[in-house]
């Protein structure tokens with residue numbers, strides 16, 4: 060008789076998939092419920108006329124042999140299933156000048172030292188601090204998070220901007236050093252230094268795109284889950300969690316189906332979780348605190364299909380800023396939107412001469428598309444399509460000024476708005492990375508995996524940290540409540 064404990068996982072994004080793999084490897088029975096017909100959440104890709112587009116995962120770091128993600132992906136047996144394209148640098152275009160941010164510690168310092176020869180000490184200190192902070196973190200040591208208490212308060216309670224201001228006197232350098240801020244939707248007085256440190260360190264150790272797109276990662280995880288006897292149920296919209304005597308006993312999905320569980324892991328946005336759980340399940344004060352955490356901004360995205368053999372493949376990502384400050388892109392007017400954009404190409408082959416497709420991401424607040432918020436995918440009407448067209452043409456014309464011939468090289472383009480992200484991932488208001496970390500209110504914006512319901516745990520980008528690195532580590536942290544985590548970490552660290 061099968062006496063394995065049954066874990067139900069709500070949400071089939073990176074978090075749900077990784078939680079499932081870790082638990083299956085450790086003797087649990089797992090069923091994962093995903094509301095969409097496609098698995099992956101932000102790892103989803105789509106194809107139009109033979110061209111493939113990544114929607115929410117474009118590049119990541121910490122995947123060189125021996126690094127955190129390499130070890131985790133090896134542990135869940137998918138490391139050989141994904142092929143990577145190495146990116147040597149990002150370009151930050153600021154005040155009409157392009158700076159290369161190399162994705163390697165020494166190269167990063169050497170290159171910036173040439174651009175800012177009078178600020179070499181500041182550059183070195185910045186990099187040292189990034190390594191100091193990340194090295195004292197459980198993320199980079201793959202230990203259980205209590206180690207995070209070693210993180211000094213100054214790194215948690217000071218914003219990236221304010222922290223850098225203490226030792227970087229050259230304003231241009233200060234801006235360039237934070238040029239990757241769209242990767243964490245950084246806000247000037249809000250985003251804690253540690254967040255920038257973790258992320259930048261991760262990319263400084265080597266950056267990669269996934270050849271063939273982020274869905275290959277999701278598919279590899281699904282195959283692994285199935286090979287270990289796990290169940291992945293698509294088109295399964297969880298609409299109610301049953302709680303009895305302070306225990307979660309099962310869920311309803313698609314209104315008329317029920318699955319029982321010994322444990323439940325929710326990887327969806329906490330605000331969505333509250334909607335599908337009895338109002339008495341959580342303390343009012345807890346719900347109020349979480350509901351009051353603002354979400355990171357959303358985006359307007361243009362997916363570009365290029366004419367054949369017209370656009371040289373860009374083996375780098377291009378961050379463009381308007382104005383004298385890279386900060387504040389979320390505060391724009393109709394006239395001066397967008398204040399920044401991120402332009403990237405999709406990786407199709409190991410050796411690539413020309414780009415087939417690309418993507419441009421611009422910040423956009425949900426309020427801009429609020430008038431269509433009552434509509435659903437594919438049924439938003441003519442005015443919405445016209446609105447998106449106007450925005451897309453504006454951005455394309457801007458990029459054409461930076462990349463000669465850009466406009467003429469486009470065969471087709473497709474667009475998505477905050478509504479698209481909201482409806483495809485359940486992310487609150489289409490937020491890019493979920494809840495905002497706020498250095499001024501660190502405790503209030505920190506959410507742990509444990510809940511008042513003893514067998515209901517949380518995971519995913521809203522809980523630990525967003526992105527490939529944050530969500531992967533977060534899955535381990537959540538699973539540490541159910542498995543012998545020391546043994547798991549021993550095995551992972553052997554990889």
Ligand SMILES: Cc1cc2nc3c(=O)[nH]c(=O)nc-3n(C[C@H](O)[C@H](O)[C@H](O)COP(=O)(O)OP(=O)(O)OC[C@H]3O[C@@H](n4cnc5c(N)ncnc54)[C@H](O)[C@@H]3O)c2cc1C
Nearest residue numbers: 070072073074094100101115117118297485519520526527
């Ligand atoms: C535009 C964009 C670009 C990004 N680029 C990068 C990048 O280059 N590098 C990087 O590291 N990170 C990037 N990120 C962040 C990264 O993709 C996410 O942080 C991460 O993938 C989130 O994983 P998750 O599993 O927590 O959430 P999600 O991927 O949002 O998954 C949640 C899943 O839950 C499902 N769900 C919701 N409600 C229910 C329900 N009631 N029942 C069943 N299922 C439900 C959703 O359909 C979804 O599949 C990007 C994000 C965006 C939006």
